[in-house]
Amino acid sequence: MNVAVVGAGLIGQAWAIVFARGGCDVRLWDGDQQALDSALTLIGRQVAELENQQLLLDAASVMSRIQTSASLEHALSGAQYVQENLPERVALKQEIFSKLDTLSDPRAVLASSTSSIPASAFTEHLAGRHRCLVAHPVNPPYLIPVVELCGAPWTDESAVEKARSLHASVGQKPVIVHKELEGFVLNRLQGALLREAFRLVQGGCISAEDLDTTVKDGLGLRWAFMGPFETIDLNAPEGVQDYCNRYGDMYQSIAREQTSVDAWDAEIVADIEQQRRSLLPKAELLDRRLWRDARLMELLRLKNA
Template sequence: MSEPIAVVGAGLIGRAWSMVFARAGRSVRLYDAQPEALAGATQAIRQSLQDLQRAGLVDDPEAILARIEIEPDLALAVGEAAYVQECGPENLEVKQEIYTRLEAETAPDTILASSTSGIAASRFTGHLTHPQRCLVAHPVNPPYLVPVVEVVPAPNTSPDAVERTLALMSEVGQVPVLVKRELPGFVLNRLQGALLNEALRLFRDGYVSAEDLDKTVKHGLGLRWSFMGPFETIDLNAPAGVTDYARRYGPLYADVDAQRDGASPWQAETLAALEAERRTALPLEGLAERQAWRDRQLMALGAYSKLQDERDA
């Protein structure tokens, strides 16, 4: 796949995807229906690339930026592309309209992939003449720092489109995960949601403060999960592996699961209390600075991982 990559949507995710593809040497055409979004895209991308350079993750920001072409015309942006990464609003009707236009402007075998966080591709592509080349390629924000991508085919997505997307994601340095069939929230957000639901219950019921809950993940679970997943974790946490772990601790987890009430933990009173604790720890005006700190931490982790990979090679 050597044709240009088209990115539709020049917001935060679209700009990040453009960097992913261009960093890997691919030519990118970045489109947005809003001229003001395109107007600031180049400088925003340049700033992010310079941050990556300072972290030792890219060598030549301007060379990468030169591979990203700002294109205000949708037909010109996607017409020659073999792959389109759609990054439009998380709105079903808007996505249906976008995909109607994308089908009209692309070749029948051009892959149309959505960055949607939770809308199944079948819901916004079923009306198309060629829905078999459509799927979800859901990133984690920002994808140039967090590489996992959930590839989620619709029931009528062709195996060829799936394989080509998996291959492209690997080629550009991402870590593709195949979600074998559609389900709400895909895999990553369902896992994240399970932890958030339990965290909110523990906070709501007065077992732990917001700060101490975050400490538990940051200095406990998160340390292990930064380099191995939950299944490998339990496999390594018992002398004889997974089955041994299940024998030792399975009853405890089953009992804990049975104790959970069916009430949603996302209630206004709980969220107001959580908001109050978080704003005490971090005033609203400090959010942007802390978000930048988060990205620098991810860059440092990425630089460390890159060094370890080079040592292991």
């Protein structure tokens, strides 16, 4: 399988690693030649680290499958799948998808990594709009495998299916979002939980630190290897229907207190910022991100075992 990765920033680099690790031949292109050169160096470092961490087998062979292209035409030549990673601006997406649609093999599937722009906003007027969709990763996709696939109303099911099949074949976990939704699914779920989290801290019910503990030493443990439906399915003797019969009234009653949609106000955001900084000074944010990635790698090894 030949894959073109368009845009060589952090997300583009990560996609190149994912596809090459999965056995695809990858051509990476960026409008900025300097960015393209340094991307290959950064990819090499990350691939070596993943080999160290036993999250890929053979760094040299992965690197041998990644080449940079001096022109977009070269990158697209022979590609059956294109993953686009330009900045999050509609005009940029429109412009690049117009080029991709013109220059690529008409049978290729064209996917955007956008987290915030629906495919319908940048593919409507394209001859090949039926083969365009969003394939939204979580950063970095070589550590967090879910990818949300979401077409426009005119996207062919076969294009979504080709994308699904490719992502599954390289070890990602594709999910299909059937309607264009703000935030797709992952951020909508995160938003629902965050809103209640802000509400509880703002109401003086719990500290930010204890709220985090409630998730990381409680609620989040099962969610790391089961989703919320499987969790409740296993939490009542007869499954999810039984669970809803037992606890539906409680959750409905709680929901009546969870309806506010006000913006997170400056005061509560500043309060949580202050609580976080007393737990983790700003100067230590970077180290803590490295710690997070190390833990994600351990968790991935555990789940792969």
